[in-house]
Amino acid sequence: MTDTLIQTLDVALGERSYDIVIGPGLLGSLSQHIETVSPTARIAIITDETVYELHGQAIEQALAGRQTHIIIRPAGEAQKSLANLEDILDSLFRAGFDRSDLLIAFGGGVIGDLAGFAASIYKRGMPFIQVPTTLLSQVDSSVGGKTAINNQFGKNLIGAFYQPQKVVTDTDLLKTLPARQLKAGYAEVLKYGLLGDPAFFDALEAGLGQDILDLDEAALTKAIHVSCATKAKIVAQDEREGGVRALLNLGHTFGHALELEAGYDGDLLHGEAVSVGMEMAFRFAVEQGLCPVADADRVSAHLAATDMPRISDMTHLLHDPAALLKHMGQDKKNESGHLTLILPRKIGETFIEKRADREAVLRFLTQLRDEA
Template identity: 60%
Template sequence: MADPTQTDTNQAHAIDTPLHEVRVDLGSRGYDICIGGGALAHLADRLRAVTPSGRVAVVTDETVHALHGEALAGALSDFQTHMIVRPEGEDQKSMEGLDAVLDSLFRAGFDRSDTVLAFGGGVIGDLTGFAASVFKRGAPFVQVPTTLLAQVDSSVGGKTAINNAYGKNLVGAFYQPRLVLIDTDLLSTLPLRQIKAGYAEIVKYGLIDRPEFFSALDDGLGKRVLDRDADALREAISVSCAAKADVVAQDEREGGVRALLNLGHTFAHALERVAGYGGALLHGEAVSAGLDMAFEFSARTTLCPQLAADRVRNHLTRLSMPTRLDMSHFLGDPDSVMSHMRQDKKNSGGQITLILCHDIGRSFVHPGVDEAELAAYLEDIAP
């Protein structure tokens, strides 16, 4: 049985421990990302500062609710809460999943002064954010991400979406949260596969425009992250969130530089579409392979040195991260892969846009990619 005195001491310590804060500077719509172990103990105070009412609707999934629902309920004990617990899985990001969340909000009598809080991974965050954006034309939205991928990527920046028959995240809205609260302690229950999926997005930031961060990851920080070292997690999450916040502040709606955040993602989304959304391929696993493919294609088309592409693949391989070489079972039909890449949201004028690289830390937007070169590449790597 737990010692109640010890529990109280731990809670007090968590509250006294300062959080690392990153500001997403969007003027009147700006918000803080609060990062640290025990961050849930700060949730009530942070919510009072950013939400207009004392009612909170929490959207979560069955797994997260079973693991951390009691802790969240304790953190929200001063609020009137309504729990919406959905099944786990990518298929929740659908019109049916959206309708279920909205129906629950209406039945509970919520209005647009009440807060909708996402407590889960990227699927829950995307679904909840989109629901909040359309519920009575917009309700306050807060992110409390519980996976590493959501903590460093999908919870920040205001992209909300569901999937449809044509692809991933094709129905959605830009809708910024009022607050992102990241409790690194929640990662203790996350399977290693999910930690690795999140790590792919961490590596991405170094490859986009922070070569010194990639070097630190390559020199040992990355292994410490995968080992769930508390200091390493806090550092890597903070750098990743700061990198994304900088880009979002410059380009909130992906009209320019924000497209760089999709490095590796055009390949990744095509791989996910081929794999289906049943769990055979996680988003972060596809991104890891997509980063490798973006550098491999860049080197093949003489846009970047082969040495850079080799360094990226070697780093991923050393940490047992997926590379293109692990994707053969999804690359057997090059025409299908190409067809899915043509559906990507970054495309313009009927032409495919890719994020490619001149070197590590020197990514760029490449509109109008030569489809013959891309098709030849996909043919060559098909098993």
């Protein structure tokens, strides 16, 4: 283990506070990290087939001597359903778990959301630890306590705010991550520069971004630390998204609409949708006279330079602007029938527009379809 690269962050939420530990080789010391938050010997591990095939032996070795119950689900966004949630809960009940035992979410954002929600409702709540295995989950979804599943009306519409006891982020796990998944995670890294840290975006633009995609260890640790520190600060101010936390959804309202249109069939990853959604948010802000064209052009240029998904890659999902607008109308941030969007004033400065003009959004989506 490279101790000089191990970093610890505190998510300051009073009695619900917890640490995020970041660095290489941490999976091997998972048992020691568990000791700091839970003395239990009974542990349920929820993972997916892909992660278990790659890292199942390693986590079992790390937890040798403890009583473990492993629940392995197929990979993919389709797992975030009521039926699959019920299967997980049934498995916990059959194994006789109680709410003093520990659950570990060992996977990417899908597993983190699904396992975290299961922990939040199993016997009214059992402790859980996040061990994220994708860049997207390491920089974003494992932190902040959002847990949820999807339904026919949209993404993450059934869920709870439920904080983990700890997040153990082993950057070595990213070495087996496919390039497509790595880029999906990079979208969330980029988001943190665009929403409130222009110097971070400058660094990404100047080469840090490519270093991250090349799996440079120091670059990964820096990106994860900056992203998690930004999110932790925002979550500490607004744990349940009553205000400033909504800024973390830059690109997500457009992106979630694309995901729903794609049907959660694996054709479009969440991070890919966010990448496109952020470009859409900047272009829409330009159309509304809110953001300089030059800033939107910089965003598009950086996406192109790092070979990230762009609007031009989504022509097959833009054919029905009215359907996309309807999907956006299901967004959790909407209030009293009004459409909420997170929009940029410039790179590094965003705001919450709680009464976005639906007709303007429809015209924008129609324009994108016609340009395709």
